[in-house]
Amino acid sequence: MTFIAYGLYFAALTGLAWALAAAMQRVFDGRLPSGMLRVETALLRGAGVDPARGMTWLGYGMAVLAFNLAGFVLLYTLLRLQGALPLNPDGIGGMSADLAFNTAVSFVTNTNWQAYSGEAQLSYLSQMAGLTVQNFVSAGTGMAVAVAIVRGFVAPKGTTLGNFWLDMMRSVLWILLPLSIVLALFLAAQGVPQTLLGAVTATGVEGGEQIIARGPAAAQIAIKQLGTNGGGFFGVNSAHPFENPTVASNLAQCLSILLIPVSFCFLFGRMAGDRRQGWAIFATMAILFVAGLGVVHAYEVAGNPALGLGENMEGKEQRFGAMLSALWATSTTAASNGAVNAMHDSFMPLSGMVTMVLMQIGEVVFGGVGAGLYGMLLYVVLAVFLAGLMVGRTPEYLGRKIESREVTLAVLAFLSMPLGILVGGAIAATVPQALAAVQDPGPHGLSEILYAYSSATGNNGSAFGGWGAALPWHTTALGVVMLIGRYAIILPMLAIAGSMIRKPKAAATSGTFPTHGPLFVTLLILTVLILGALTFFPVLALGPIAEETARLAGQSF
Amino acid sequence: MLTHLRPALSLTLLFTLLTGLAYPLAMTGAAQALFSDAANGSLIERDGTAIGSSLIAQGFAGAGYLQPRASASGWNAAGTGASNLGPTSAALIAQVAERRAAFEALNGAPAPIDAVTASGSGLDPHISPENALAQVSRIAAARNADPAAVRAVIEAAVERPLLGLYGLPVVNVLRTNLALDAALAL
Numbered sequence: 001m002t003f004i005a006y007g008l009y010f011a012a013l014t015g016l017a018w019a020l021a022a023a024m025q026r027v028f029d030g031r032l033p034s035g036m037l038r039v040e041t042a043l044l045r046g047a048g049v050d051p052a053r054g055m056t057w058l059g060y061g062m063a064v065l066a067f068n069l070a071g072f073v074l075l076y077t078l079l080r081l082q083g084a085l086p087l088n089p090d091g092i093g094g095m096s097a098d099l100a101f102n103t104a105v106s107f108v109t110n111t112n113w114q115a116y117s118g119e120a121q122l123s124y125l126s127q128m129a130g131l132t133v134q135n136f137v138s139a140g141t142g143m144a145v146a147v148a149i150v151r152g153f154v155a156p157k158g159t160t161l162g163n164f165w166l167d168m169m170r171s172v173l174w175i176l177l178p179l180s181i182v183l184a185l186f187l188a189a190q191g192v193p194q195t196l197l198g199a200v201t202a203t204g205v206e207g208g209e210q211i212i213a214r215g216p217a218a219a220q221i222a223i224k225q226l227g228t229n230g231g232g233f234f235g236v237n238s239a240h241p242f243e244n245p246t247v248a249s250n251l252a253q254c255l256s257i258l259l260i261p262v263s264f265c266f267l268f269g270r271m272a273g274d275r276r277q278g279w280a281i282f283a284t285m286a287i288l289f290v291a292g293l294g295v296v297h298a299y300e301v302a303g304n305p306a307l308g309l310g311e312n313m314e315g316k317e318q319r320f321g322a323m324l325s326a327l328w329a330t331s332t333t334a335a336s337n338g339a340v341n342a343m344h345d346s347f348m349p350l351s352g353m354v355t356m357v358l359m360q361i362g363e364v365v366f367g368g369v370g371a372g373l374y375g376m377l378l379y380v381v382l383a384v385f386l387a388g389l390m391v392g393r394t395p396e397y398l399g400r401k402i403e404s405r406e407v408t409l410a411v412l413a414f415l416s417m418p419l420g421i422l423v424g425g426a427i428a429a430t431v432p433q434a435l436a437a438v439q440d441p442g443p444h445g446l447s448e449i450l451y452a453y454s455s456a457t458g459n460n461g462s463a464f465g466g467w468g469a470a471l472p473w474h475t476t477a478l479g480v481v482m483l484i485g486r487y488a489i490i491l492p493m494l495a496i497a498g499s500m501i502r503k504p505k506a507a508a509t510s511g512t513f514p515t516h517g518p519l520f521v522t523l524l525i526l527t528v529l530i531l532g533a534l535t536f537f538p539v540l541a542l543g544p545i546a547e548e549t550a551r552l553a554g555q556s557f
Numbered sequence: 558m559l560t561h562l563r564p565a566l567s568l569t570l571l572f573t574l575l576t577g578l579a580y581p582l583a584m585t586g587a588a589q590a591l592f593s594d595a596a597n598g599s600l601i602e603r604d605g606t607a608i609g610s611s612l613i614a615q616g617f618a619g620a621g622y623l624q625p626r627a628s629a630s631g632w633n634a635a636g637t638g639a640s641n642l643g644p645t646s647a648a649l650i651a652q653v654a655e656r657r658a659a660f661e662a663l664n665g666a667p668a669p670i671d672a673v674t675a676s677g678s679g680l681d682p683h684i685s686p687e688n689a690l691a692q693v694s695r696i697a698a699a700r701n702a703d704p705a706a707v708r709a710v711i712e713a714a715v716e717r718p719l720l721g722l723y724g725l726p727v728v729n730v731l732r733t734n735l736a737l738d739a740a741l742a743l
Binding site for chain 2: 001004005008043044046047048049062063066067069070071074117119120128129130132133135136137165168169172177180181184185188189190191192193194195196197199200201202203204205206208210211212213214216218219220223234235236239240241242245246247248250251303304306307308309310311312313314315316317318319320321323324325340341342343345346347348349439440442443444447464465466467547550551555556557
């Protein structure tokens with residue numbers, strides 16, 4: 001039964017993503033009805049943009065930075081001043097400077113790390129005009145950047161990667177917005193609130209008073225899943241019965257988390273003019289995903305004997321149980337989403353480790369919308385380079401030579417993960433005012449720190465929730481590593497694309513290493529595991545692996 | 558960078574209006590028109606005042622009622638939270654042992670796992686059918702009712718997994734307690 005359930009889910013996911021990839025190709029190629037073209041052109045011209053003008057990698061990168069900076073400034077201001085602004089029925093005050101910095105960076109970088117609790121610390125205006133907007137445009141930014149980078153690899157020789165404003169607008173208007181409308185209405189029908197009325201005070205059956213927070217949640221949750229954002233309307237995110245009331249809402253959201261990231265694999269194949277290239281990337285990610293899911297599923301269903309017989313239900317919702325919580329946890333950490341429908345802090349040690357590894361390898365198992373694909377292209381560059389070293393030929397990918405400039409840039413981008421996670425985490429594990437955030441003693445406490453810095457650097461946003469994310473040390477430090485994890489990968493990857501597009505394309509010969517077969521998929525998986533996972537193995541041994549060993553010996557902390 | 562300033566600012570403004578105001582307001586309008594009960598929080602009302610939401614757990618102390626799963630935040634529906642205690646936490650193991658002893662003393666039946674663990678949201682509206690059935694004799698005694706009648710109300714309330722494949726069987730605590738009140742005097 002388990003296999004049928006998972007099989008149906010993956011079949012639906014792959015089918016939907018396959019169909020969406022075809023539509024996305026039309027959108028990014030501009031093969032759209034003339035009315036839609038007129039709308040986007042008019043809006044762009046109004047903003048002073050000539051959509052026909054291509055941008056070099058540097059111009060594209062600068063446009064990304066300018067747009068994200070403007071979004072940051074607006075969101076930061078809104079959060080600080082929300083107490084004096086309208087649409088605030090529950091009378092919530094302005095945010096402190098460090099928390100507003102953390103939150104604004106978090107949403108602009110598509111991380112959606114939440115050091116605050118939505119129902120207690122955000123007005124409806126901040127949720128809508130602040131967070132929902134960044135849910136859309138940070139996702140649109142990731143998609144645009146991915147499309148530009150893919151053009152660098154596949155387009156004929158040239159100098160420009162496309163127009164950021166046009167790519168971003170098309171992502172939001174024609175892909176994210178229509179999908180969100182459908183999902184938002186489905187979720188509202190399932191019981192997710194979508195109302196401007198404030199909290200309701202209920203008098204319970206036994207006479208006790210219960211204040212029930214609600215709000216315009218469905219619209220935000222739709223884009224939070226589709227855009228791999230993950231920031232919940234309520235503090236406990238998608239475990240909250242108002243965010244995720246039914247098994248049907250859970251499946252729809254879980255599919256939405258992976259939908260666009262999976263589509264990007266197929267879109268890549270289509271843009272490359274060789275769909276096998278897309279399947280190879282898809283196969284690599286799918287194999288890693290299923291391996292991770294297998295571990296999480298097995299441990300969560302087997303449960304925690306220290307708590308009693310049955311599934312590991314601490315921190316889980318009864319309507320989902322261990323299986324749907326395992327599927328969600330794997331999806332949300334693979335896809336850089338970060339929404340949770342169960343508390344990862346209470347997962348078994350090795351399930352928790354899998355979710356960490358999925359983030360630490362750089363969110364490349366489907367990954368964030370767009371970000372997952374260009375993250376995997378980073379590993380592709382390194383894998384092709386390694387293959388070239390092994391056979392003694394100049395490495396090539398899609399007909400273009402991979403040379404020292406590309407490899408240097410790829411290594412540079414790769415280093416942002418250990419920089420954010422190991423350096424950021426090591427500081428957090430030694431400075432006393434940072435250590436105060438740790439809730440659990442023993443190796444699990446180290447896992448809490450490691451998870452937080454992995455999540456922020458990977459732009460994931462989920463957390464081991466017992467950890468005190470609201471300490472000013474961490475709101476600031478995590479804000480910085482979120483920026484590193486986003487832009488220290490985007491800019492080098494754009495630079496690689498800008499360098500690739502200037503090279504002539506050579507026809508494949510009998511000596512060309514094919515990048516679409518099982519051999520390449522194996523090599524790519526090994527590259528991800530050796531480079532990505534081994535970097536973090538020593539610290540994982542001190543955290544989750546030590547905890548598992550202690551648990552098996554019957555020890556508690 | 559300066560050449561990008563105008564598009565950056567004007568498009569940020571445009572998307573704020575479009576995705577930050579028009580989209581959520583349009584969704585609010587549509588959801589209110591199409592399914593206003595669900596869109597307003599699935600509230601259950603009695604004599605015109607809300608007694609709770611069918612999606613949100615509330616505490617029950619009386620012996621005549623099904624009890625919900627433990628909540629790390631005391632069923633606070635305006636400030637949710639989980640225990641977030643790790644799998645080797647001595648504090649968690651002690652909490653669970655305490656809940657098990659209390660459940661078994663109260664109900665005279667072994668406690669299923671969902672009865673001794675705290676939910677993720679702190680507002681889990683459901684319990685497992687085994688958990689509900691373990692509470693039958695206590696509820697029947699408190700209501701001076703035939704245990705078979707209590708059992709019948711609970712069994713009628715069991716919701717099955719979607720397509721028989723996804724999720725666990727559940728009993729909605731608030732709705733079932735209202736059904737018990739309707740069927741059997743307290």
